[in-house]
Amino acid sequence: MDSESTFYAHDRREARWVSNEESPTPYAKGEGVSLMVADFVSDAYGFLKSPDGQESARKIFRAGKNRDGYFTNDDILRQAEDAMQILDKYYPHEDHVFVYDNATTHQKRSDDALSARKMPRNVPQPGTNWGLKRPVLGPDGKPVKHKVRMAHGKFNDQPQDFYFPHGHPRAGVFKGMANILEERGFGSMAGVLAQCKGFKCMPDKPRCCCRRMLYEQPDFANVPSLLEQMCKKRGYDVLFLPKFHPELNPIEMCWGRAKYWYRRNPSSSKDEDLERNMLSALDSVTQAEIRRYSRRCRRFLDAYHVGLSGKQAAWASKKY
Ligand SMILES: [Zn+2]
Known part of the structure; x- marks a missing residue:
């Protein structure tokens, strides 16, 4: 275990799983479809999977016209569920933290979440109500x-x-x-x-x-997102990266590296080739690279340390 990549909270080692969804394949104009992947990566373990590699929280979907559409908050919640199941089963002796981009899809709140935005000042007129x-x-x-x-x-x-x-x-x-x-x-x-x-x-x-x-x-x-509520119930923490800073997310660099490997394959527009080449490109991203990306993000974080607030500061204040 890379000592730089781990730290301790409450005497337990904490593993951070950075997540995002993106297309690790270059988007071909006119093709109308691109394969998207959503996954988790940690500098201690690489992509999130069972030790035998058979179970993972990776989701592949086809974005574009008449396809699966984009990842929704429901998809995000289901994926986090799968990730927790694997971590509960194979890595129960660590504290796990999920790190997400500050995207609307990740931040969705429950339908009845607190908000003062539209509240009337007074009790509604007789015969009416507010909701x-x-x-x-x-x-x-x-x-x-x-x-x-x-x-x-x-x-x-x-x-x-x-x-x-x-x-x-x-x-x-x-x-x-x-x-x-x-x-x-x-x-x-x-x-x-x-x-x-x-x-x-x-x-x-x-x-x-x-x-x-x-x-x-x-x-x-501080209204928690659905994702935070769900994970907290099962003892998992969730952190959100500061907005508009993809360079703080090491998984973005993994996608970039996978794109590099993907381009070295002979091009094909066949769906099954697309998927197979993409998976092998993802497999080509090494653990050493993932650690290097994490260190790079940490250096960015150090540089940005000033000027972050709230949950952003919580993310920045701990060593990555
Ligand atoms: Zn005022």
Whole structure:
């Protein structure tokens, strides 16, 4: 084991699995289809698979017209599920962390996730209610907008229901931002705006508007993605790379290296050749190369150390 590639958290060794999906084959114009691969790589183990190589979390899909389309959040979740199953089975003595790009597909939240973006300030008019509008399939198979209740908030470690309780004259109706904040101990919201004009709040003015105040509440500010929720339940951590920095993701360099090997094959547009050549190109990426890519990313991280915040800093502050 490369000592540089591992580190310890809580006395257990931690393995980081960097993931992404991309096409490791050069995209041929007019071909209309390209093979995409989604996989995990770690500098300690290479591509994620069982020791005998028979089980892996690798997903191959055909992007382009009338094909599988692109990887969705559901695909990402299913793939993480497969990865955890392999790691549980063969590598149970380490802590595992999944590292993902900051893409929308990876960050998707549950339909009822907390968001102050569209909340009304006050209790809705009698006979009406407020909820999150989400598309659901109607009886004719077409999507219709359906109002979903927002999940409970969390304040002082207690759940806070945003809808009036049983027995209340407006039971089940949304409380409005002002009431929610008052319940949180912010005092009277009388005279506090729903939102500053254009939501351009003055940074030095506290309590400028209800929406800003809720935005800054920890439960609103740190809504976990579905991926984080699912992995955390099974004892796996998830980190996201800073946005727009593919050079921090070693798997990108693996795809690049695979492309190099792929180009050395005689070209063929036959689907089965495409797939076989791609797999052999991926197999040609060596463990030593993967370690080198990881070290390169770490050097980038050191250089970027300043100016990253939140979850980004969490990623950058630990040695890769
Ligand atoms: Zn404001």
